[in-house]
Amino acid sequence: MSPVLPSDARGWRERARSFVAHSVAPVAEQIDREDRIPDALLRGLAEAGFLGLGIPPEWDGNGGDARATVAVLEELSRASAAVGVLVAVHLSVCSLPILSWGTDAQCGEFLRPLARGEQIGAFALTEPNAGSDPASLRTRYSRDENGFVLEGTKTFISNGVSAGVVLVFATRDPALGHRGISAFIVPPGTAGFSVAQRFDKLGMRGSETAELVLHEVRLPPQSLLGAEGEGLRVALGALQGGRVGIASCALGVAEAAFALMVSAVSREDADWKRTVIARSYADLASARALVALAAQRKDSGESYVEEASVAKLVASRAAVQIASAGVDVAGPTGVRAGSPAERLLRDARVFPIVEGTTEIQELILARNIISPRDGRNPL
16 A cells, blocks of 8 residues: 555665675675675765765756655665665754755755766764754854864764765854854864764664864865754754655564564464554554645645654654564564574664654653744644
8 A cells, every 4th residue: 555656756666676686685684794784885875866866967866756765765665764864864953954055156066966876975963962953063163264273072963974975054153042153064174173983873874974074274265055043943944854765774673573474474373473463464554645745835835844854753662663573473483693583673763762752852842842933733
């Protein structure tokens, strides 16, 4: 039971399915074991056009809307959550914010290589003491005669090791709250920028998660994305799109776990297993419908705050519940290290945390249901 997609999105889905079968599925276990996505696979993602999705051809992108992007991320993540998340972060919270907020010069210098897949993008907002509340970040920036100087630490940054373009958020003065935050485009080769460490994770292995240090990083004036003081608007807009992308990845993992579960059950198996399948199917169908609604709403150009948060909330929850049930159904083989069921459960468990925790999504939904920003009746 899948939502009906426009022909363009269906074409992207079929392209992704073929790519996954030939290039992702055969190395998915290797990616998890070695905690690394092969360079050949990264080149393949670029050649297939997936790293330029949602970016107009004028900036060397491959077009496609949110529904096409959702379809691709879902298919990639069915085989490897790490590959899906790499593409989701690259597109949703780096490339597309530059497209939305960047000048022509910035798009020419930074967006073109991202769209061609020559570079991978990252989004550096989270800090050791500022995760769910971006207005409390402590990375500072100041002005000098040549532009800006950044000083601070960012942590749990996806794609942080290999990124060629990083969006960094810093404040002029923490006392100013959200009004002091600005966004900067930082090429990692800049003096003073370094990768302090790469974290070893429970799941989504292969997707880089790093701590970045900026020590007296000097940037020219044209590195500023948007105007000074608009950084929180840039970040929140990026995260809203990012939630749709991550929800799509969670949906892909949920689908993979469900398919594995069904393949392990026969008509003669215990009733409880068939009940688990029925409940999991309902969870999966709900997540699929909400992800599709969020993508459709995004494509319409209308506000999609609630749709993005509820899709991320429900798809993440479905991934965990279905993957956990899949281990139960598989029995002893499901808890064996390296088994498909075990890997899917580890991958699924990361989704309620990334791109805004479950608790943050619940707060966003409650706030917008009680006091809708755009006058819509959310019910």
